[in-house]
Amino acid sequence: MKTLKKIILGITAIIFASCEDVVDVEVQEGPKRLVVEASLDWEKGTDGNVQTIRLRESTPFFNTNTNTEVTGASVVVTNDDNGAIYNFEDQGNGEYLTMNFEPILGQTYSLRIEYNGEVYTAEETMTPVTDxxxxxxxxxxxxxxxxxxxxxxxxxxxxxxxxxxxxxxxxxxxxxxxxxxxxxxxxxxxxxxxxxxxxxxxxxxxxxxxxxxxxxxxxxxSKSYYDYIKILISQLGGVGLFESTPVDVKGNCINITNPENYAFGYFRLSQVVKTSYTFVED
Missing domain, CATH: 2.60.40 (Immunoglobulin-like)
Incomplete structure (x- = not known):
């Protein structure tokens, strides 16, 4: 019915060297891009009012610098069906928080991010889940x-x-x-x-x-997010969701000011059911 995603991401550098010669391998670095982690998940049995969107900048593949949080951005989500507006407040650490979000199944929401003089937008529908x-x-x-x-x-x-x-x-x-x-x-x-x-x-x-x-x-x-995450899972295979990948995977966040400077990540709205299981002797 399915194949477990147990792919281990690997990078092999083949270097031919002698005892006297050193070969330097240069890795091309792409431009820094905005990385949007905007998964608004509504757990069944909760109000779903508290939601967080995280922003950071991408880094070169081998860069271990973790101080890439984006602050000073404007982050707003709008319910396109009823006009409700939700401002996500900057927490100073790359997180943007709202305490009054209202999730409504089947309704469409828009995300608008203003950062560094550019505007990013995305649109998605709150998708239900069965029990x-x-x-x-x-x-x-x-x-x-x-x-x-x-x-x-x-x-x-x-x-x-x-x-x-x-x-x-x-x-x-x-x-x-x-x-x-x-x-x-x-x-x-x-x-x-x-x-x-x-x-x-x-x-x-x-x-x-x-x-x-x-x-x-x-x-x-949604189907569009399914198509996106399927590609991402196949590339990552155990690496963090928003780390560097071998091939750029574009989400649904569009830079309407400068389309060439597109963002990574995805604006998703999902209903979710959660549980846990403890294994026993069988």
């Missing part, structure tokens, strides 16, 4: 029948075109795993989505074991 009906463990459906896997069960709504983002993170692990899915061949059916961790001797990653706790998020996403 998780069961979570359980097994060993029979993964790539290794000796390895524990967690199963997330839900019933896909009958309307055509549902797309999903799954986030799995074992407590104690540094980064989550992301997987994308759609209902192309499963529309209106009960879906059993499984996830396992394969052993990796190079990174000391171990499979699930009894006592492990995995936190799970299932997000309803």
């Amino acid at each position: 998780i009906t069961n979570v359980f463990q097994d060993r029979k459906d993964g790539f290794d029948d000796e390895v524990l896997e967690v199963h997330v069960v839900f019933t896909d709504p009958e309307e055509v075109g549902n797309h999903y983002l799954f986030k799995f993170q074992r407590e104690g692990d540094l980064l989550p795993d992301l997987e994308e899915g759609k209902d192309e061949f499963l529309n209106g059916n009960e879906i059993d989505w499984w996830y396992e961790i394969e052993e990796d001797d190079n990174t000391d990653i171990e499979p699930f074991k009894p006592g492990d706790v995995v936190n799970i998020g299932m997000y309803g996403i």
